[in-house]
Amino acid sequence: MSRPMLAADQLGKLLRELLPVRGGHVSFEFVEVTERDEDLFVIMRLINWEDVRGQLSIRDVKEQEVLLVPRSHRADPERVVEYCRGWVSALEKVFANGDFANGDGPEYLLPHDLIAPKVLGLSKPRSAEAFEAALLVKSRLGRFRRDG
Numbered sequence: 001m002s003r004p005m006l007a008a009d010q011l012g013k014l015l016r017e018l019l020p021v022r023g024g025h026v027s028f029e030f031v032e033v034t035e036r037d038e039d040l041f042v043i044m045r046l047i048n049w050e051d052v053r054g055q056l057s058i059r060d061v062k063e064q065e066v067l068l069v070p071r072s073h074r075a076d077p078e079r080v081v082e083y084c085r086g087w088v089s090a091l092e093k094v095f096a097n098g099d100f101a102n103g104d105g106p107e108y109l110l111p112h113d114l115i116a117p118k119v120l121g122l123s124k125p126r127s128a129e130a131f132e133a134a135l136l137v138k139s140r141l142g143r144f145r146r147d148g
Helices: 008-018 077-095 117-121 128-135
Strands: 021-023 026-036 039-052 055-069
Touching: 008 026, 008 039, 008 077, 021 077, 026 055, 026 077, 055 117, 077 117, 077 128, 117 128
Parallel strands: none
Antiparallel strands: 021 026, 026 039, 039 055
16 A cells, blocks of 8 residues: 655645744745645745834845655655754754854845755654754755854
8 A cells, every 4th residue: 555645735734834934134934835746846935124213124035936845755744744844943043043154144045045855865864853953964054053
C-alpha cells in the first residue's frame, strides 16, 4: 500500500498557521502553494518596513515563487510538517535581532535566500528541532544570524 502524498492544501494550511515571521523592520509572509510536476512551490513575500515619524511604512516588497517540497519528499507528510516547523523556528531565530549578521540587512535578500529545501534530503533530521539545527548552520540560514 502506498503512503499518502502531502497535498498542496495541507501544506498551505500548515504554513498559514506558522507564518508570518516578523522581526525588527522585516516580515516574511506566506502567500500560497502551487504545484508543478508534483513539486510543491510556495509564493513568499518578504516585506521591509521603515519607521517614518513613528509610523511603520512599507519600504519594499519582494514576492517570489520558491520550491519548498520536492516531489520525492511528499510521501512522508509527517517529516515535511516537522521540516516546516523547524524552518519557521530557525527563521524566528534569524529574525530575532531585527537585522542580519551579513551586514547587508534584509533589504538585500530575496525570499529564496530564506528557504533551504535541500535540508529535506538529509537523512538524519526527523524532528522540528533537528531540522532547525540543520537549517541554522553557517552554510544555510545561520549565515544571517548575528549571534550564530
